[in-house]
Amino acid sequence: MKYWLMKTEPDVFSIDDLAKKGESLWDGVRNYQARNFMMNDMKVGDTVLFYHSNATPSGVVGLAKVAKPAKPDPSQFDKKSEYYDPKATPEKPRWFCVTVGFDKKFKKEVSLEVIKETKSLKDMILVHRSRLSVQPVLESEFKTICKMGGL
DNA sequence: GCCAACGTTGGC
DNA sequence: GCCAACGTTGGC
Numbered sequence: 018m019k020y021w022l023m024k025t026e027p028d029v030f031s032i033d034d035l036a037k038k039g040e041s042l043w044d045g046v047r048n049y050q051a052r053n054f055m056m057n058d059m060k061v062g063d064t065v066l067f068y069h070s071n072a073t074p075s076g077v078v079g080l081a082k083v084a085k086p087a088k089p090d091p092s093q094f095d096k097k098s099e100y101y102d103p104k105a106t107p108e109k110p111r112w113f114c115v116t117v118g119f120d121k122k123f124k125k126e127v128s129l130e131v132i133k134e135t136k137s138l139k140d141m142i143l144v145h146r147s148r149l150s151v152q153p154v155l156e157s158e159f160k161t162i163c164k165m166g167g168l
Numbered sequence: 169g170c171c172a173a174c175g176t177t178g179g180c
Numbered sequence: 181g182c183c184a185a186c187g188t189t190g191g192c
Binding site for chain 3: 048049050146147148
């Protein structure tokens with residue numbers, strides 16, 4: 018069982034949107050490293066820290082689960098989609114995405130600011146590496162953040 | 169294969 | 181809205 022953090026802009030897709038839908042395809046990721054995590058390493062049942070980026074404040078707002086394994090991201094074939102990739106074909110898809118299911122909301126958001134101030138979380142990829150929207154999280158980091166979120 | 173130019177992410 | 185970080189593209 019592994020732990021992950023996935024970023025999303027709440028204006029585009031928030032944890033409340035996920036709670037309403039139950040589960041959602043995590044489409045639109047166009048970064049190879051993030052894709053590889055979803056394609057190769059994420060397993061059904063893995064737990065996901067749900068992170069709101071470009072938000073006030075930005076931070077972890079709850080938990081989700083990997084509900085279905087990675088499959089080709091349909092938006093790459095859709096000419097009308099902002100995620101359309103002319104170099105991808107159904108025979109040779111370039112982008113893959115998992116399906117994520119809602120688990121629970123934190124009692125209180127764990128903001129990036131607080132994460133940065135917390136010694137045991139200072140090695141998180143989130144803190145020292147920008148622009149990676151899907152990333153692994155250590156079990157110890159995961160537990161600390163859940164506790165801080167009131168779970 | 170190098171690297172400059174360019175585009176995007178995401179905090180502030 | 182600004183801009184730093186950094187991934188991607190394309191000329192050579």
